[in-house]
Amino acid sequence: MHDPREGITPDGMIRTGVTRGAIAPVYTPVLQAAVATVPGPVSLYVYGSVATGTATPPTSDVDLLSIGLPASEAERLSIELSERFRCRCRDVSVGPASWGDLEDQSDEGYGLRVFLRHYCVHLAGADPSDGLPEYPADARAARxxxxxxxxxxxxxxxxxxxxxxxxxxxxxxxxxxxxxxxxxxxxxxxxxxxxxxxxxxxxxxxxxxxxxxxxxxxxxxxxxxxxxxxxxxxxxxxxxxxxxxxxxxxxxxx
The missing domain is CATH 1.20.120 (Four Helix Bundle (Hemerythrin (Met), subunit A))
Incomplete structure (x- = not known):
């Protein structure tokens, strides 16, 4: 769903409507179950329409991003939560990223940092996005x-x-x-x-x-x-x- 607040700030930075307060209560059990399932060292975020408050149950997806969760575990968790909460959402997707990805100085690492800073709501674990700056809405972010x-x-x-x-x-x-x-x-x-x-x-x-x-x-x-x-x-x-x-x-x- 479209985020009506997404755009560019007056000084050229990315702006979104992502905020914890925008998450509808209907998705709370899904997020709580995800948090309860991932091990302590893993960081977990929600993004997409749930994070912007534009999701429509039960046809919207619940999109999660994990840092430190193996890809096989992320896939298993996606399947488990999707089946469990079919009445609340179309699908639950858990994307895996590593701590190395976050620190990487490549385009991929830069994109992950931009994404965490502007598009994700923190749910569990350490929150590296807390210290990240705002990022320009430019070709580097798009790349x-x-x-x-x-x-x-x-x-x-x-x-x-x-x-x-x-x-x-x-x-x-x-x-x-x-x-x-x-x-x-x-x-x-x-x-x-x-x-x-x-x-x-x-x-x-x-x-x-x-x-x-x-x-x-x-x-x-x-x-x-x-x-x-x-x-x-x-x-x-x-x-x-x-x-x-x-x-x-x-x-x-x-």
């Missing part, structure tokens, strides 16, 4: 968030012939690619937004030859046929990757 888009394209191409969960793959493609679209639109229009739908509409105005309506449709109704995915990957998705590389840049090592 930190989505500079891995070309890597994702290669993974999607490899996964397509063998992935049995075609709909889930389609959703991942749509969500990630449309975030890259939002970054491109933000930089072109000198604004800052991660609103996939609004930025997709604006992109269609800016680049009518690279229409992204199919990706927007997949946010709500992902494809059930893998044959429907290939032309989208090799058409608009590949074109967006090229535009992102040209205008913003892809991840590079420090």
């Amino acid at each position: 930190g968030f989505n500079g891995d888009i070309a890597q994702h394209l290669q993974r999607w191409r490899s996964a397509l012939p063998r992935d049995t969960e075609v709909a889930r793959l389609g959703t991942r493609i749509a969500r990630k690619t449309l975030l890259a679209v939002a970054a491109l639109v933000s930089l072109r229009d000198a604004t800052w937004s991660t609103d996939r739908r609004a930025c997709a509409a604006r992109w269609n105005e800016l680049e009518p030859a690279i229409w992204v309506d199919t990706l927007v449709a997949w946010l709500d109704a992902p494809p059930g046929d893998r044959d429907a995915i290939t032309p989208v990957l090799e058409g608009p998705v590949a074109a967006i990757v090229r535009a992102f590389e040209s205008e913003i840049g892809l991840w590079v090592s420090p």
Whole structure:
């Protein structure tokens, strides 16, 4: 869901509506269960529509970010919480990051720090975001968030012939690619937004030859046929990757 407060401050910094007070009580049991499940050294955050107060139960997702939780445990926790709280949300997703990721001086590490500072509400464990500064709404932040888009394209191409969960793959493609679209639109229009739908509409105005309506449709109704995915990957998705590389840049090592 769109965060109406997201944008740029008068001094050019990222602004969002993320705040602990925005979290609706209906999601409290989900968050409490997540906190109770992760071990003490792990830090846990909630982000997305739940953190901005724009979530709608039971169709919105609960998005969590962990620092220090192994990827296998994050996947197990995602499945467990999703099944347990199906009546409150569509899905619970726990993303894993490491303490090394947070300290890394690469584009990826920078993006994680920006994300923690502006898009996450702390739930448990140490809170490294507490000492982070505000970050500019610029190409570096956009690259930190989505500079891995070309890597994702290669993974999607490899996964397509063998992935049995075609709909889930389609959703991942749509969500990630449309975030890259939002970054491109933000930089072109000198604004800052991660609103996939609004930025997709604006992109269609800016680049009518690279229409992204199919990706927007997949946010709500992902494809059930893998044959429907290939032309989208090799058409608009590949074109967006090229535009992102040209205008913003892809991840590079420090």
